[in-house]
Amino acid sequence: MSSEAIIKLENxxxxxxxxxxxxxxxxxxxxxxxxxxxxxxxGPSGSGKSTLLNMIGCLDFPTRGKVYLKGKNISEMSESQxxxxxxxxxxxxxxxxxxxxxxxxxxxxxxPMVFQKVPLAxxxxxxxxxxxxxxxxxxxxxxxxxLSGGERQRVALARAFANDPEVVIADEPTGNLDSVTGKxxxxxxxxxxxxxxxxxxxxxxxxxxxxxxxxxxxxxxxxIVENHSTAxxxxxxx
Numbered sequence: 001m002s003s004e005a006i007i008k009l010e011n012x013x014x015x016x017x018x019x020x021x022x023x024x025x026x027x028x029x030x031x032x033x034x035x036x037x038x039x040x041x042x043g044p045s046g047s048g049k050s051t052l053l054n055m056i057g058c059l060d061f062p063t064r065g066k067v068y069l070k071g072k073n074i075s076e077m078s079e080s081q082x083x084x085x086x087x088x089x090x091x092x093x094x095x096x097x098x099x100x101x102x103x104x105x106x107x108x109x110x111x112p113m114v115f116q117k118v119p120l121a122x123x124x125x126x127x128x129x130x131x132x133x134x135x136x137x138x139x140x141x142x143x144x145x146x147l148s149g150g151e152r153q154r155v156a157l158a159r160a161f162a163n164d165p166e167v168v169i170a171d172e173p174t175g176n177l178d179s180v181t182g183k184x185x186x187x188x189x190x191x192x193x194x195x196x197x198x199x200x201x202x203x204x205x206x207x208x209x210x211x212x213x214x215x216x217x218x219x220x221x222x223x224i225v226e227n228h229s230t231a232x233x234x235x236x237x238x
Contacts, residue, residue, distance in 0.1 A: 007031075043220055083115075097149075
């Protein structure tokens with residue numbers, strides 16, 4: 001077991017039963033992600049990107065094989081132990097934002113800190129500071145319905161950063177945004193990666209987004225088909 005990888009997948013299979021049909025979403029996939037890496041996962045629809053993301057994010061257990069988070073086999077943890085462990089190490093950004101509609105921007109960012117038992121005064125101050133850093137100083141008391149798509153995604157970014165995660169996992173983070181706003185979101189993620197030295201894993205179908213990464217993992221039919229060091233390499237070899 002490599003001590004260097006912050007996330008490691010070892011011969012991971014994930015199968016689903018659809019009626020009488022068995023669907024192989026991942027087929028013996030192995031992968032290591034090093035601390036401080038910026039990795040993009042690319043592949044066509046149905047390639048297994050979302051299932052792989054769930055494995056990397058420890059949101060699901062493999063049918064066969066092992067998933068390690070900081071050297072710990074997640075299959076050996078209870079769901080509550082895993083949730084607590086995952087909450088300390090991982091931050092998530094989703095395409096659909098997944099903000100709670102009845103909470104303000106500030107409250108949405110505070111929420112992950114509640115689960116990690118951060119003291120009340122500290123979590124309020126920290127949430128406010130993060131929201132200011134992503135340019136939402138004047139919008140912290142607005143609910144999601146009062147915010148634009150770009151503002152909602154910035155709230156989602158702030159929420160992902162709330163517990164100082166070692167890894168941020170983003171699923172099509174610019175998918176519902178215009179190109180200008182998408183660029184701003186990616187620059188915010190890149191800034192967090194560079195200044196904090198955090199690990200970044202981004203799932204996308206957009207080669208422009210892949211340009212921000214240091215490594216591109218190409219997946220097809222539930223298997224890694226190639227690794228690339230640039231988006232241009234990905235475009236010309238796939």
